[in-house]
Structure formats: structure tokens, C-alpha cells
Amino acid sequence: MESVRSDPSPQGDSALTVKILVAGGFGVGKTTLVSAVSEIRPLRTEEALTERSIGIDDTSAVAGKTTTTVAMDFGRITLPNGLVLFVFGTPGQDRFWFMWDELAKGALGAVVLVDTRRLADCFPSVDYFERRGLPFIIGVNQFDGSGLHTADQVRDALDLSPDIPVISCDVRDRESAKQVLITLVEHIMRSMVRRDPGALTR
Amino acid sequence: MAVPEQPPGPGADGPVDDAFADEGERSAAALDADEAAASGAAAEPGGTSGPPGPPPAPSQGGEGWYDEAAGPVVRPYALTGGRTQYDGHDLDMVALIETADEPEDPGHVHGLHRGGREAALDPEHEMILSLCRTPLSVVEIASDLELPLGVVRVLLGDLLDRSLVRVRRPAPVAQFPGERVLKEVIDGIRAL
Numbered sequence: 001m002e003s004v005r006s007d008p009s010p011q012g013d014s015a016l017t018v019k020i021l022v023a024g025g026f027g028v029g030k031t032t033l034v035s036a037v038s039e040i041r042p043l044r045t046e047e048a049l050t051e052r053s054i055g056i057d058d059t060s061a062v063a064g065k066t067t068t069t070v071a072m073d074f075g076r077i078t079l080p081n082g083l084v085l086f087v088f089g090t091p092g093q094d095r096f097w098f099m100w101d102e103l104a105k106g107a108l109g110a111v112v113l114v115d116t117r118r119l120a121d122c123f124p125s126v127d128y129f130e131r132r133g134l135p136f137i138i139g140v141n142q143f144d145g146s147g148l149h150t151a152d153q154v155r156d157a158l159d160l161s162p163d164i165p166v167i168s169c170d171v172r173d174r175e176s177a178k179q180v181l182i183t184l185v186e187h188i189m190r191s192m193v194r195r196d197p198g199a200l201t202r
Numbered sequence: 203m204a205v206p207e208q209p210p211g212p213g214a215d216g217p218v219d220d221a222f223a224d225e226g227e228r229s230a231a232a233l234d235a236d237e238a239a240a241s242g243a244a245a246e247p248g249g250t251s252g253p254p255g256p257p258p259a260p261s262q263g264g265e266g267w268y269d270e271a272a273g274p275v276v277r278p279y280a281l282t283g284g285r286t287q288y289d290g291h292d293l294d295m296v297a298l299i300e301t302a303d304e305p306e307d308p309g310h311v312h313g314l315h316r317g318g319r320e321a322a323l324d325p326e327h328e329m330i331l332s333l334c335r336t337p338l339s340v341v342e343i344a345s346d347l348e349l350p351l352g353v354v355r356v357l358l359g360d361l362l363d364r365s366l367v368r369v370r371r372p373a374p375v376a377q378f379p380g381e382r383v384l385k386e387v388i389d390g391i392r393a394l
Binding site for chain 1: 295298346389392
């Protein structure tokens with residue numbers, strides 16, 4: 001069934017898409033990080049908030065209903081061997097948690113971006129990923145004039161488990177953004193080994 | 203019924219679900235007031251003991267769900283005839299969709315596989331078929347068509363029914379990625 005393709009599309013059963021999330025407060029640089037690493041201009045997709053989204057299964061009155069949408073920005077990175085990595089910025093508004101569950105399903109892990117001037121903005125994200133058991137790291141985005149707090153101070157403030165990486169970054173810089181993602185994936189590998197020592201032999 | 207009086211947060215979908223589950227009879231009236239319900243049970247904790255009240259003003263409970271940041275209020279499911287979900291396929295947002303091999307006859311009449319009930323494909327269906335000649339994820343299709351994910355899922359369901367597209371689900375390894383996959387991800391990012 002495979003046909004010849006001109007692009008590095010996933011082929012055969014090895015076709016694999018993986019997902020990484022970028023979370024954090026409003027304006028912390030989520031979309032900037034996505035842009036920095038994406039091979040395409042970040043795309044935006046929307047999901048409509050419907051009764052389906054909130055767990056109701058009644059489509060009878062939908063046509064006459066109004067709803068709203070939640071926007072997500074995402075980027076795409078095609079890796080060798082057909083792997084496609086999607087990097088999703090999570091919706092910023094708290095009322096869109098329903099979307100987070102879908103985003104987190106099957107995700108490898110998450111980057112929680114922090115602006116130390118508004119540290120509390122990242123609390124909900126940290127709580128969410130801790131509750132969900134999804135591996136995450138903290139990226140302390142260095143805004144101009146914000147480099148006043150060390151990684152250790154942020155770790156203390158967030159009361160993080162010592163194994164969770166906290167790294168400084170400048171998400172406008174591609175190399176820095178790449179390092180953030182690499183740090184996350186390395187952390188994911190370590191997390192898997194801790195949870196299941198045989199995990200990486202599969 | 204105890205509805206936690208807290209703003210929507212992690213797990214807030216739970217209270218919302220409960221609120222509805224406990225109010226099975228609420229239907230038409232509640233649907234009119236669904237803005238209130240959707241903003242989280244916290245916005246209307248007393249909604250169970252009396253007739254549903256009017257939607258709370260945006261200022262109540264800290265925030266309304268339909269403020270400017272929420273974007274325009276739309277009726278996206280008009281395209282799908284009001285259908286909001288497709289039974290039979292749970293399409294992951296990063297599942298890759300691929301147009302099935304074209305039949306010989308380009309004028310092939312689609313849609314006769316289900317008792318001839320469906321008419322010809324809508325333009326949106328055709329656009330998806332065109333886009334997915336190269337495998338494309340569900341979110342990318344939604345982004346390209348500028349349609350909500352849910353709408354695209356319904357449209358894809360139509361096409362799946364007619365075997366016009368195939369799904370390549372994200373491999374199960376996405377949940378248990380092996381070392382090889384993770385190393386490939388790292389190497390791939392490094393090489394960017």
C-alpha cells in the first residue's frame with residue numbers, strides 16, 4: 001500500500017507521531033518556544049466548547065446552540081525515520097482544562113515555562129502534570145530584567161521534587177529552545193527507568 | 203448535591219460532569235443556560251434546587267467563559283448537520299490521516315456504501331481528501347481548514363465510513379516510548 005512520497009512522511013507501521021506540551025501562564029513565551037523549534041510556522045487550531053467537551057451526550061439541540069472556541073498553537077518537527085513530533089502550546093485560560101486532558105493523552109511530557117516575575121502563573125500547570133503523572137521540566141524563561149532568580153530558588157518556590165530539571169532558557173533563541181526540549185526528553189527517559197527499570201529495553 | 207465551590211481548575215471537568223449527571227431532567231432549559239453550566243458548576247452552585255437561573259454575568263465568580271479571550275461565539279456544527287461526535291472512531295488529535303487510494307474512475311460517486319443515504323460529499327470532505335494525499339494529522343487538517351477539531355472529527359468520521367481515508371493512529375508506543383524512539387527524538391531535535 002505504500003506509495004512513493006516526496007517528503008519524509010511516516011511510512012508503514014513505523015509511522016509515529018509524538019507530542020510534547022508547552023504550558024505556563026499567559027504571555028510566558030509558550031508560542032515563542034513552539035515557533036523557535038517548529039519546521040513550519042506555528043499553526044493554530046481551535047476546538048469548540050460543546051456539551052461533548054463537558055461530558056454531555058446530547059446532540060439533539062446542537063444546531064441551535066452557541067458555543068465558544070479554545071485556540072491552541074502547535075508546531076511540527078519531522079524527525080528522521082518518519083517520526084513526527086508535535087509541540088503544543090496549552091491554552092492559557094483555566095476554564096479550558098477539558099482541552100488539557102485531550103492534549104495530555106499520549107503526550108511524552110511537558111515543559112512548564114516560568115516567568116519569575118509571575119511565578120504563581122505556573123502553579124496550575126505544575127499541579128496538573130504532577131497529578132497526571134506526566135513527566136515535566138521547568139523552563140525559566142529569561143526576560144529582560146527578570147534574571148534575578150536562580151534555578152534553585154525557583155525549585156524551592158515550587159516545592160519541586162529534586163529530580164525535576166529546572167533550566168534557564170531564552171525561548172526566542174532556537175538553540176536554547178532546543179535544549180529545553182532535549183532536557184525534557186532526557187528527563188522522560190530517566191523517569192521511565194525509575195518507574196520501570198525494564199522500560200527502555202522494549 | 204455538593205458542588206465544589208471553586209473556580210475551574212485541574213479536574214474541574216469532574217464537577218461539571220457531576221452537575222449534569224445529577225440533573226438528568228435538565229434539558230431544554232438547561233441547554234439555554236449552558237453558558238452558565240459550561241463556565242463551571244462554581245458559577246451556579248445552586249442550579250439544582252430551582253429552575254436554572256440566567257447565565258451569570260461575566261463578572262460573577264471571577265470570570266465568564268465567553269469573554270473576549272474566548273473568541274467569537276460561533277455555531278461550528280452547522281457544517282455537520284448538528285452532529286458533534288462520530289461514533290466508532292476515537293480519533294487522536296495527532297493521528298495521521300491518509301486519503302485512501304483513489305478509485306480508477308475520478309468521477310466515482312462517493313457515499314453509496316451506507317444504503318445510499320448520504321448525498322455527494324461536501325466541499326469540506328473533498329478538501330480533506332485533497333489535503334491528506336500526504337498523511338496529515340487531525341490537528342493540521344483542522345488548522346488548514348480553519349475548523350474546530352470536533353467538526354473535523356465528524357467530517358473524518360464520514361470519510362472513514364466510506365473508506366475514503368485511513369487512520370494511522372499514533373503508535374501505542376506513544377504511551378510507552380522505547381529508548382530508541384526517545385533517542386531519535388533527541389537526535390532529531392539536536393539536528394534542527
